Amino acid sequence: MRIPLLLISTLWLGCAHAAPLTFAEADARLLEANPSIMMARSAVAAARAGIQIAGARPNPTLAISASGSSPHRPGGSNHWDRATDNTIRIDQQIERGNKRELRLRAADDNLAASGSDLDNTIRLARSDLANAWVDLRAAQATARISADNARLAARAATAAELRGKAGDLAGVDVARVAADAARVANDAAQAEAQLAQARVALSAVLGGRPTAEGLEVLDDWPADEAAVLPLPADRPDILAARQRISQADALRELARAQHTRDVSVGLQYEHAPANINNSYSESSIGLSLSIPLFLGYDYGGDIARSEADYTAAEAQLGATLTAADSERARLRSAYAASRARLERTVEVILPAAERAGKGADVALQRGGMSLTDYLDTQRSLRAARLEAAQARADLARAAFMLRLAGEPNP
Numbered sequence: 001m002r003i004p005l006l007l008i009s010t011l012w013l014g015c016a017h018a019a020p021l022t023f024a025e026a027d028a029r030l031l032e033a034n035p036s037i038m039m040a041r042s043a044v045a046a047a048r049a050g051i052q053i054a055g056a057r058p059n060p061t062l063a064i065s066a067s068g069s070s071p072h073r074p075g076g077s078n079h080w081d082r083a084t085d086n087t088i089r090i091d092q093q094i095e096r097g098n099k100r101e102l103r104l105r106a107a108d109d110n111l112a113a114s115g116s117d118l119d120n121t122i123r124l125a126r127s128d129l130a131n132a133w134v135d136l137r138a139a140q141a142t143a144r145i146s147a148d149n150a151r152l153a154a155r156a157a158t159a160a161e162l163r164g165k166a167g168d169l170a171g172v173d174v175a176r177v178a179a180d181a182a183r184v185a186n187d188a189a190q191a192e193a194q195l196a197q198a199r200v201a202l203s204a205v206l207g208g209r210p211t212a213e214g215l216e217v218l219d220d221w222p223a224d225e226a227a228v229l230p231l232p233a234d235r236p237d238i239l240a241a242r243q244r245i246s247q248a249d250a251l252r253e254l255a256r257a258q259h260t261r262d263v264s265v266g267l268q269y270e271h272a273p274a275n276i277n278n279s280y281s282e283s284s285i286g287l288s289l290s291i292p293l294f295l296g297y298d299y300g301g302d303i304a305r306s307e308a309d310y311t312a313a314e315a316q317l318g319a320t321l322t323a324a325d326s327e328r329a330r331l332r333s334a335y336a337a338s339r340a341r342l343e344r345t346v347e348v349i350l351p352a353a354e355r356a357g358k359g360a361d362v363a364l365q366r367g368g369m370s371l372t373d374y375l376d377t378q379r380s381l382r383a384a385r386l387e388a389a390q391a392r393a394d395l396a397r398a399a400f401m402l403r404l405a406g407e408p409n410p
Contacts, residue, residue: 020218021215021216021217021218023218023225023228026129026217027129029207029209029210030125030129030205030206030207031122032207033206033208033209034205034206034207035207036121036124036125037118038207040114040117040118040121040122041118043114043117043118044111044115046114047107047110047111047114047115050111051104053107054100054107055100055103055104057100060091060092061090061091062090063087063088063089063090063091064087064088064089065089066085066086066087067084067085067087084273085270085271085273087268087269087270087271088268089267089269090266090268091264091265091290092264092265092266093262093264094262094263094264094265095262096260096262097257097259099254099260099262102250102251102253102254102257106247106250106251109243109247112243112246113240113247116236116237116239116240116243117240118236119232120237120240122236123236123237123404126229126404127400127401128205129202129205129206130400130401131397131400132202132204132205133202133217134396134397135198135201135202135393136198136215136217137217137218137221137393137396138198138389138390138392139194139197139198140195140198141389141392141393142195142389142390143191143192145191145382145386145389146184146187146188146190146191146386147191149184149188150184150188153181153185153378154184154185156378160173160174160178161174173371176375177371180375180378184382199212200212202215203215221396225396226396226402227403229400229403229404231403231406231408232406234406235405235406237324238317238321238324241317241320241321242317244316245310245314248309248312248313252303252306252309252310254306255299255302255303256306258299259298261291261292261294262292264289264290265288265290266286266289266290267285267287267288268286268287269284269286270284270285271283272284324406327405328405328406331407332407335395338391338394338395339395339398341391341394342388342391342394342395345387346391349387349388350385350388352384353380353383354381354384356377356380356381357377357378357381360377360378
């Protein structure tokens with residue numbers, strides 16, 4: 001049993017020198033390096049650029065043309081006097097039906113909704129952070145308890161082996177103690193593997209900063225750690241759903257505004273050189289007005305699609321409200337159950353198991369307890385210690401999730 005004990009001790013002492021990371025530090029790194037948050041920020045930047053696009057007015061069009069009126073007659077040295085007709089024309093489209101204002105309104109709503117989406121992405125990323133944080137803290141506690149259990153079990157196996165050599169303990173009992181110690185050592189090795197996986201998970205949430213190697217979090221269980229997170233006045237996913245309805249309404253009005261025809265106004269200047277019929281060059285100015293005719297398409301499909309998008313946005317808001325209410329109710333129940341479980345564990349189960357374990361040690365030394373009962377008592381003690389660590393983790397997780405759902409802890 002010396003090799004497993006040495007391995008477990010080396011692993012535990014090796015990670016004990018790592019600098020612990022506070023949750024506030026982890027939250028700050030999350031906002032800087034989390035990939036989902038960075039992509040959501042890019043979406044906000046794109047929505048902000050969309051306002052500039054929506055507010056742009058149609059560009060005028062400049063056309064310059066030259067056409068030959070007498071291609072066989074040579075002209076003068078001046079281009080303007082050559083035998084060509086020169087035309088300069090400017091066309092400007094004029095939007096009607098408040099289309100620009102409606103586009104700006106939709107773009108503003110899109111920017112507001114994108115900002116709320118960013119806030120909701122941060123909320124979900126913080127949920128991932130809280131889960132990974134609690135998992136790592138629980139893995140650290142489980143690894144520490146499992147390493148302690150393995151050391152005690154290895155010490156008991158060594159003592160049993162010495163007693164067996166002295167003839168004070170039967171060989172079968174020595175083998176049973178050794179087998180129990182081996183199982184506990186396997187549990188410790190498994191706990192170390194789970195600890196490594198928890199480090200990788202937390203590092204991934206933080207965008208690889210810091211790396212998984214040697215990543216440690218504070219090992220205590222403060223009751224108010226979830227208070228580090230801000231408590232918003234309203235959930236960002238609900239705000240985003242409401243803002244999407246406003247955007248869909250603006251886009252619906254914009255689609256309806258397509259029935260208001262845009263017009264194009266043109267101004268033209270034309271210069272005709274002197275020719276066989278005219279002794280002098282001539283110039284003329286023209287004005288034009290273009291109006292589209294809805295003979296092929298009257299934008300009925302655009303309007304129908306905008307109506308469907310508006311209905312979908314309303315349905316999405318209803319689904320978001322229902323999901324939020326259900327989530328809050330579920331999380332309140334989970335928090336109450338986790339708190340009651342922790343109280344029972346640390347106030348009843350763990351103290352009773354500790355007393356039973358100490359009594360079993362004394363009883364075994366005095367010959368008042370069989371080896372089978374002693375091993376069962378030790379297994380119960382180990383299970384109680386691990387259950388207490390898991391109960392603390394579950395309560396911390398419930399507190400985080402409840403606050404991220406928009407409610408303070410009861």
